[in-house]
Amino acid sequence: GAGVSQSPRYKVAKRGQDVALRCDPISGHVSLFWYQQALGQGPEFLTYFQNEAQLDKSGLPSDRFFAERPEGSVSTLKIQRTQQEDSAVYLCASVLAAPGGSYNEQFFGPGTRLTVL
Amino acid sequence: AQSVSQHNHHVILSEAASLELGCNYSYGGTVNLFWYVQYPGQHLQLLLKYFSGDPLVKGIKGFEAEFIKSKFSFNLRKPSVQWSDTAEYFCAVNALNAGNMLTFGGGTRLMVKP
Numbered sequence: 001g002a003g004v005s006q007s008p009r010y011k012v013a014k015r016g017q018d019v020a021l022r023c024d025p026i027s028g029h030v031s032l033f034w035y036q037q038a039l040g041q042g043p044e045f046l047t048y049f050q051n052e053a054q055l056d057k058s059g060l061p062s063d064r065f066f067a068e069r070p071e072g073s074v075s076t077l078k079i080q081r082t083q084q085e086d087s088a089v090y091l092c093a094s095v096l097a098a099p100g101g102s103y104n105e106q107f108f109g110p111g112t113r114l115t116v117l
Numbered sequence: 118a119q120s121v122s123q124h125n126h127h128v129i130l131s132e133a134a135s136l137e138l139g140c141n142y143s144y145g146g147t148v149n150l151f152w153y154v155q156y157p158g159q160h161l162q163l164l165l166k167y168f169s170g171d172p173l174v175k176g177i178k179g180f181e182a183e184f185i186k187s188k189f190s191f192n193l194r195k196p197s198v199q200w201s202d203t204a205e206y207f208c209a210v211n212a213l214n215a216g217n218m219l220t221f222g223g224g225t226r227l228m229v230k231p
Contacts, residue, residue, distance in 0.1 A: 035221075044221070045220070048217075091161070108161040109160060
């Protein structure tokens, strides 16, 4: 497909379970972002990759959150020991180029809606 | 750090009414400004953007936005809304020292009654 894809689209977890959310960026896109969108709020930055390097993880809310992009394409966001406050939509966005010079548009995936019971 | 405020959380309009959604940001440096739209069940899509030049920018589907630097505002407008404009609208800022990272407002949910 031509766009960013994410899986699963919906995930229900019991409190304390670990979850893994996948993002497939647009082919060839260098940069990848993860955002968290709580109900009724705008997306909030979690972390950013340039190729396989995680250059900014300042938005990760706790050490239970971990993201990786080992081969510079697909990325996985892992949440350990999920809590109810982790319930949100997790958005992935990819960008064609690395930062520097002019801004490069982010293309968003459909998101994964995580519900922690 | 930058922040974005959208003052209207919910807006209900009748078709053909005019629309203006407010957006204010706080950041002392140079920014790029965006409006994104999320139609029901769909992903975020770019509606329009401002980087530099003419502060009145036109986007898709008849939307426009005006950057007023002195007011730190980037309000979205449309002269005549349609039922198909029902969606959630997000204002976002990219600070030039923040790479491509976006800071979003809380969103405005627009409902257009037929």
